[in-house]
Amino acid sequence: MNDPQFQERYHRQLILQGFGLEAQQKLARASVLVIGAGGLGCPILQYLAATGVGHIGIADADIVSLSNLPRQILFTTANIGQFKTTAANETLKALNPTVNITVYPAYFTQRHCIDYFHQYDIIVDATDNFASRYLINDACVLMQKPLVFGAVSQFEGQIAVFNNPSLSAKRPLNYRDIFPIPPQAGDVLNCAEAGVLGILPGIIGTMQAMEVVKLITGIGQPLTDQLLTYNALSHQMITIKLHPNAQMKIPETVEAYMQIQYDWLCGNRVAGITQIEPYQIAEILSAKNARLIDIREPHELPEIQQFPYISIPFSIIKDLFNELQHHKLLLICQTGTRSLQAATMMLQQFPNTKVYSVKGGVNAML
Amino acid sequence: MKINLLFFGSLSAIIGNNSLTIEHITDTASLHLMLFEQFPALATATFIVALNNEVIQSNTLIQPGDTLAFLPPFSGG
Numbered sequence: 001m002n003d004p005q006f007q008e009r010y011h012r013q014l015i016l017q018g019f020g021l022e023a024q025q026k027l028a029r030a031s032v033l034v035i036g037a038g039g040l041g042c043p044i045l046q047y048l049a050a051t052g053v054g055h056i057g058i059a060d061a062d063i064v065s066l067s068n069l070p071r072q073i074l075f076t077t078a079n080i081g082q083f084k085t086t087a088a089n090e091t092l093k094a095l096n097p098t099v100n101i102t103v104y105p106a107y108f109t110q111r112h113c114i115d116y117f118h119q120y121d122i123i124v125d126a127t128d129n130f131a132s133r134y135l136i137n138d139a140c141v142l143m144q145k146p147l148v149f150g151a152v153s154q155f156e157g158q159i160a161v162f163n164n165p166s167l168s169a170k171r172p173l174n175y176r177d178i179f180p181i182p183p184q185a186g187d188v189l190n191c192a193e194a195g196v197l198g199i200l201p202g203i204i205g206t207m208q209a210m211e212v213v214k215l216i217t218g219i220g221q222p223l224t225d226q227l228l229t230y231n232a233l234s235h236q237m238i239t240i241k242l243h244p245n246a247q248m249k250i251p252e253t254v255e256a257y258m259q260i261q262y263d264w265l266c267g268n269r270v271a272g273i274t275q276i277e278p279y280q281i282a283e284i285l286s287a288k289n290a291r292l293i294d295i296r297e298p299h300e301l302p303e304i305q306q307f308p309y310i311s312i313p314f315s316i317i318k319d320l321f322n323e324l325q326h327h328k329l330l331l332i333c334q335t336g337t338r339s340l341q342a343a344t345m346m347l348q349q350f351p352n353t354k355v356y357s358v359k360g361g362v363n364a365m366l
Numbered sequence: 367m368k369i370n371l372l373f374f375g376s377l378s379a380i381i382g383n384n385s386l387t388i389e390h391i392t393d394t395a396s397l398h399l400m401l402f403e404q405f406p407a408l409a410t411a412t413f414i415v416a417l418n419n420e421v422i423q424s425n426t427l428i429q430p431g432d433t434l435a436f437l438p439p440f441s442g443g
Contacts, residue, residue: 039442040443041443126443127443128441128442128443129441130439130441133441150443151439151440151441151442151443152440152442152443153375153438153440153441154375156374156375157440158437158440178414178421178439179412179414179439183412183439183441194442196442201442201443227421227437229374229435229437231374234384236372238372238374238416238435239419240414240416240419240421240435240437241419241420241421242421243420243421245423246423
């Protein structure tokens with residue numbers, strides 16, 4: 001607000017009926033933490049910075065890669081190989097130097113949530129996996145922070161505002177009121193596995209940014225305790241009114257929260273399975289009964305060129321465990337998620353099998 | 367009178383369509399049984415059901431003309 005160009009920069013918002021100086025000042029005083037600077041995070045960050053949110057936190061541990069560019073619009077080809085937080089910080093600073101930005105080049109853990117959430121008014125979930133989503137949801141309930149949720153799947157997206165205290169005495173709802181128990185890895189494909197058209201997270205992320213601005217300024221009706229689902233192919237939009245779920249359980253103390261193994265809960269990490277790096281594939285395949293099994297569905301690309309492999313899609317591999325159990329199995333999928341899940345299922349039925357999962361999947365071999 | 371069913375995300379791949387219009391069924395439990403029989407993969411999928419845009423958590427009567435939406439969790443970002 002001390003910016004001499006304040007009037008000029010925000011002119012269109014300042015003259016907007018129902019917004020104006022009061023809303024603009026609320027934005028300048030607000031602090032928002034965006035977790036994930038990917039397909040959803042980029043448009044969210046871009047609009048929050050452009051609109052004039054005073055303090056923005058950006059959390060992401062990843063570096064920019066070429067396959068990010070069709071949807072992660074804060075980054076350019078020149079940013080490939082840089083931390084997303086560094087590249088995003090530069091772009092946003094250039095867009096609006098009056099915004100304060102704090103970067104966390106880290107994979108957000110329970111410790112980060114407990115240490116940093118209290119510094120922000122609103123938390124935005126722009127992550128791409130269930131372990132992070134449940135971890136963030138639970139921390140927001142524990143620390144009483146409003147959460148703007150967004151998620152995508154192929155051509156569809158979901159948006160909701162959780163944990164926003166409403167005027168009634170009712171308990172504010174959270175993600176566990178919809179899905180009390182995390183789905184297991186493999187049940188639901190993420191974008192890296194199922195693909196996504198970049199514009200879709202652009203639309204959903206922009207809608208999340210709108211919800212953030214509504215929460216900060218008090219304009220309109222945020223999607224509190226509602227779940228909006230949008231289909232980009234049909235432009236069909238449906239908003240569901242949510243209700244408290246009796247099965248909903250949140251850790252009640254910080255200590256209880258810190259004890260939860262979110263990765264385990266979501267089936268992401270499992271004991272007894274050796275995860276190997278792509279460079280180790282050749283070594284393991286040199287054993288005479290070793291088999292590399294591509295468990296992706298037939299339409300998934302690219303094909304593996306470097307090694308001989310057998311294709312057994314995830315959807316049918318369960319039926320073949322009996323025949324496979326005497327081999328040394330090296331499972332590979334697109335990103336390493338489904339191969340880990342398949343290896344887990346295999347070990348549950350045949351605990352003595354030698355089974356490996358390729359970390360990062362085919363994507364890591366490129 | 368018929369009822370309308372809407373399927374989102376991975377559920378529409380199981381059904382092979384993002385909507386179905388079917389003959390009226392008395393309640394959501396009978397509807398589930400009918401759908402699980404016809405589309406077995408639906409029985410193991412995770413989803414919530416909304417009746418006329420409001421989430422339901424137990425067996426609920428369906429009126430002719432009602433719309434039921436089947437929504438799975440999304441994780442992508």
